[in-house]
Amino acid sequence: MNLEYSQNYPGIDDLRNKAKSRIPNFAFEYLDGGCNEDVNLYRNTTELREVQLKPFYLNDYDGLDMSTTLFGKTYSAPFGVAPVGLQGLIWPNSPNILAKAAKEHNVPFILSTVSTSAIEDIAKITEGDFWYQLYHPAEDVLRDDILRRLKEANCDVLVILADVPSFGFRPRDIRNGLAMPPRMTLKNILQIMGRPNWAFQTLVHGQPSFATLKPYMPKGLDMGQLGAFMNKTFSGRLNRDRIATIRDKWQGKLVIKGIASSEDAQLAVDLGLDGMIVSNHGGRQLDAGESAVKSLANLLSFKNKLTVMMDSGIRSGADVARALAVGADFTFLGRTFMYSVAALGNKGGQHAMAVLKHQLKQVMEQVCCERVGDFPKHFIR
Numbered sequence: 001m002n003l004e005y006s007q008n009y010p011g012i013d014d015l016r017n018k019a020k021s022r023i024p025n026f027a028f029e030y031l032d033g034g035c036n037e038d039v040n041l042y043r044n045t046t047e048l049r050e051v052q053l054k055p056f057y058l059n060d061y062d063g064l065d066m067s068t069t070l071f072g073k074t075y076s077a078p079f080g081v082a083p084v085g086l087q088g089l090i091w092p093n094s095p096n097i098l099a100k101a102a103k104e105h106n107v108p109f110i111l112s113t114v115s116t117s118a119i120e121d122i123a124k125i126t127e128g129d130f131w132y133q134l135y136h137p138a139e140d141v142l143r144d145d146i147l148r149r150l151k152e153a154n155c156d157v158l159v160i161l162a163d164v165p166s167f168g169f170r171p172r173d174i175r176n177g178l179a180m181p182p183r184m185t186l187k188n189i190l191q192i193m194g195r196p197n198w199a200f201q202t203l204v205h206g207q208p209s210f211a212t213l214k215p216y217m218p219k220g221l222d223m224g225q226l227g228a229f230m231n232k233t234f235s236g237r238l239n240r241d242r243i244a245t246i247r248d249k250w251q252g253k254l255v256i257k258g259i260a261s262s263e264d265a266q267l268a269v270d271l272g273l274d275g276m277i278v279s280n281h282g283g284r285q286l287d288a289g290e291s292a293v294k295s296l297a298n299l300l301s302f303k304n305k306l307t308v309m310m311d312s313g314i315r316s317g318a319d320v321a322r323a324l325a326v327g328a329d330f331t332f333l334g335r336t337f338m339y340s341v342a343a344l345g346n347k348g349g350q351h352a353m354a355v356l357k358h359q360l361k362q363v364m365e366q367v368c369c370e371r372v373g374d375f376p377k378h379f380i381r
Helices: 012-022 025-032 039-048 094-105 119-126 140-152 171-176 186-193 196-205 211-216 223-233 240-249 262-270 292-298 300-304 317-326 335-367 372-378
Strands: 068-070 073-075 079-081 110-112 131-134 157-161 253-259 275-278 307-310 330-333
Touching (some): 012 025, 025 335, 039 292, 131 140, 140 211, 140 240, 240 262, 262 300, 317 335
Parallel strands (some): 110 131
Antiparallel strands (some): 068 073
């Protein structure tokens, strides 16, 4: 495994700044922003970084092991790649780049329904070692066909998405006319002209599209009609019956993402789910909600009933350590990996994996934590 990384970009802020200089502003603002006034976006990172760890400097220390067993599979680190929509718009071919890096580093990669690579392509890259996040289709026949394709692709874990009953109100994206493809206003055209490498890579890899959904799109669909097609095709609101039906049909591991309340967590337990990802969609859905780490702290009583994971607000290896100390069994990061790929292209996936592992290793050595499961012993507040 290659743990080398570019020393020009050792920090996540370095990657974010480089990414901003390499991609059109409409793509960067889609990646970087939250909803409404970005209150919960900042709350996620701020409150997570208020977590403090206690070091035990005089303890005997026999080295560290950051491997983590999750649903019967042992991963090399306690973090994975969170699902991100429109990945190929942010940087061309980025889902494939990240899936390849995740496979090489032996960590989970989650493909979103609205990403820009198809199930079958990611399955080939990962040899079936991937997870899939499902936006709930409005029609049962579409849901069942996606489940069929996932089974044929040997997908490890199905993640059903709970926190998008409606799309977040995101002023930047509205101003930028963000769609798939983006509306070609003069402003957006000038932005693209100012990012020739991004434009060239887009030409090489082709205009991004919702690749997994292509078989279900009407032939000759005008891309300007894509938004209407998506609104008609998907109904993001989950309920007991919808979850129970998927539980009956899906024989593999089933995880629900976007849980932020004990009531929803209890329903997940009652319906026989295997895990939940405590998340607020990276602060992109409900500005008035609480931070993901606060939700996590309130849901730890469910750890003896299902696997409790977390995303939203986690940017660095130190943040991974903080989330584990609070009590998460596992973590996922989205923006960090996308910053890295936008900054470094094909090398971005490998770079981000290596940096995160180095950062987490340093924290473990500093506080004298030998196994990631021991982090709660170091939790102060």
